[in-house]
Amino acid sequence: MQFENSRKFARQLDKEDKLSKYRDEFIFPRVNGKEVIYFVGNSLGLQPRSAKKYVDEIMKDWAELAVEGHFYAEKSWWDYHERFSEKLAKVVGANPSEVTVMNTLTVNLHLLMVSFYRPSGKRYKIICEEKAFPSDQYMISSQVRFHGYDPDDAIVEIKKRDGENNFRTEDVLEKIKEVGEECALVLIGGVNYYTGQVFDMETITKAGHDVGAFVGWDLAHGAGNIELKLSEWNVDFAAWCSYKYMNSGPGNASGCFINQKYHNKKDIPRFEGWWGHNKERRFLMEPEFQPEPTADAWQISNAPILAMAPYLASLEMFDEVGMPALIEKRNKIVAYLEFVLHEIDKDVDSTFEIITPAEQENRGTQLSVFLHGEGKELFRYLMDKGVITDWREPNVIRLAPAPFYCSFEDMYNFGQILKEGILSKQKT
Template identity: 70%
Template sequence: MKFENSLKYAQSLDAQDVLSKYRSEFNFPKVNGKQVIYFTGNSLGLQPKRAVEYVNEVMKDWAELAVEGHFYADKPWWDYHERFSEPLSKIVGAKPIEVTVMNTLTVNLHLLMATFYRPTVKKFKILCEEKAFPSDQYLIQTQVKFHGLDPKETIVEVKRRPGEHNFRTEDILSKIEEVGDELALVLIGGLNYYTGQVLDMKNITKKAHDYQAYVGWDLAHAAGNIELKLHEWGADFAAWCSYKYMNSGPGNASGCFIHEKHHNNKDLVRLGGWWGHNKERRFLMEPEYEPIAGAHGWQISNLPILSLAPYLASVEMFEEVGMEKLIAKRDLITSYLEFILKEIASEVGGDFEIITPENPKERASQLSVLLHGEGRALFDYLMKEGVIVDWREPNVIRLAPVPFYTSFEDMYHFGQILKKYLQK
């Protein structure tokens, strides 16, 4: 498609956008009395207006029914989480029985590692990416120490090549081969938070399985953003947060995937709790733990219904639209943003570099811009002008246009604000 850097052209793209009506379903902050241009849905998604209704419904049931809300609310609390399995399975490419919601992301990764990281004398190493998101680094380090092992001898990092910003698939596959039969687990972010690179999860999973290693994916930046086929790829487990592209609210509940091939394996250790026990016999208060069949059997505690309510509101929006339409707009609007950035640079100059892969198959709703000549001053300027972006040290600005609520006109106006700064 031949793009144009003009307001009229941007508005014409919005007029053709089948998702444009959803923009009015979100609450936007304001700066200087004007609605912001919001580029940080990869950190915290905007609030869906219907989320307020869902939370208020729970509050009303709590006030009027109290404990009886567990069974007699319009959406009974005791099985509230079961409403997520079907729609979330479509978002992550799984069977409904393979998906559950519980806890928060890093807590769930710890719990899943309790099952899938069982090191032996010969098979104990964990493969992860260089400079993974800090939570992933910390959880892997502490899990290794929990097992009495030395992180320096146990954790193997895949590194970028000198002078390159992104990982090469062949380097990841080669590292798996190098570690070989000592490899116990691969745990990597499926979409790199810093550069926005989407990894080849299918082939990485397959290669690790060739060495009988388990494979888990941190999908914090991938769920609700890219096409996932977790069941088909054969991933052993995955977890994701819900507050980025799925707009469920700050620090909200995490989703989990456990492949059905593990559901009936009684040799797998798991950390149990009342809510993971056989649902039909839960209130018999039996002494022996009998986990529910499927992903729900990894749950531990009674679910936080007030947290799940806004998540359910958002998930139902995904169900209405479908990932195919979201991905189609994602690709178009991200390409248009890339065009705008390059046009402004050619018009007035600007010493910056897009470090996100150019190939649309290797990226999603994010462009990471490396600022060679500007730095923090540009970030501060954009924020004061009502362009909400994300700063990452040492000098990267992340821009994430989200299909549900970002418009093509936003892209144009952002370009004009950037141009004004560079002209100064």
């Protein structure tokens, strides 16, 4: 398609957009009396209008049924988490039995490391990406120290080549091969939080298995954003937060994937609790743990129902729309944003460098942009004008036009505000 940087063209794209009606299903903050242009769905998704209804249902049941809500609420609490399995499995490309919802992201990664980081003899090293999201860095470092290893020795970082913004798959594969039989675990963020690069998870997973290692993925920026086929790729485990592209609310519950080949095993190392115990016998209070025959065996405590309610509300929309339709719009709106940025770049004495891969298969919703010659004052200008975006030092803004609620006219309007901000600064 031949794009045009005009309001008329953007509105025509919105008119043709099959998902445009879902914009009204979300609540936008307002700045200066106008709805914001919201580019930070990669940090916190907007609130679905239906979220309050789902939470209110729980509050009503709590008020009217109290403890009996566990069994007699319309959406009974004791099996509330099971309502996620089939819908969430479609989002991440899994069997329903392989997904569960519990805790929060880093907590779940720690719990999964109990099962899948099992250093022994010379096999003790973990391969991760350089400058992973800080929480992952802290988590991995604390895990290797817990097992008595020196992080400087046990953690092997894959690095970018000098002068390049993204990781090369061949370098990842070479590092896995180099570490070889010393590698206990490969654990990488499936979508790099800084650049928005999507890793070749299928190829990397196979390479990790070829050297005898477990392979897991932090999908904080992947779930609800990109096509995932965790079962088909034979991933061992994965975890993701739900408050970014999946719009479940701040700090909300995390999803987990555990490959079915590890189900129904009593001997697998695992921190256990009563919600992972055989559902049919859970209230018999038996002394011996009998794991659920699914990923639910990794649950520990009873489900945080009030937290899960907004997640379920959002997931209903994902199920209604489907990932293929979301990805189709994502590709189009990100391409249009990229076009608008290049067009504005021609009109101002500045240089934008998009450090996210240009290839569609190597990126998701996010574009990370170096604003050469521009400082944080431009970011503040955008925020004051109602463009909610994300600043990363030294001079990068991350733009994530979530396909559920961002419009093509938003992309055009952003370009005009960006242009005004740069030109107004140049005049002073």
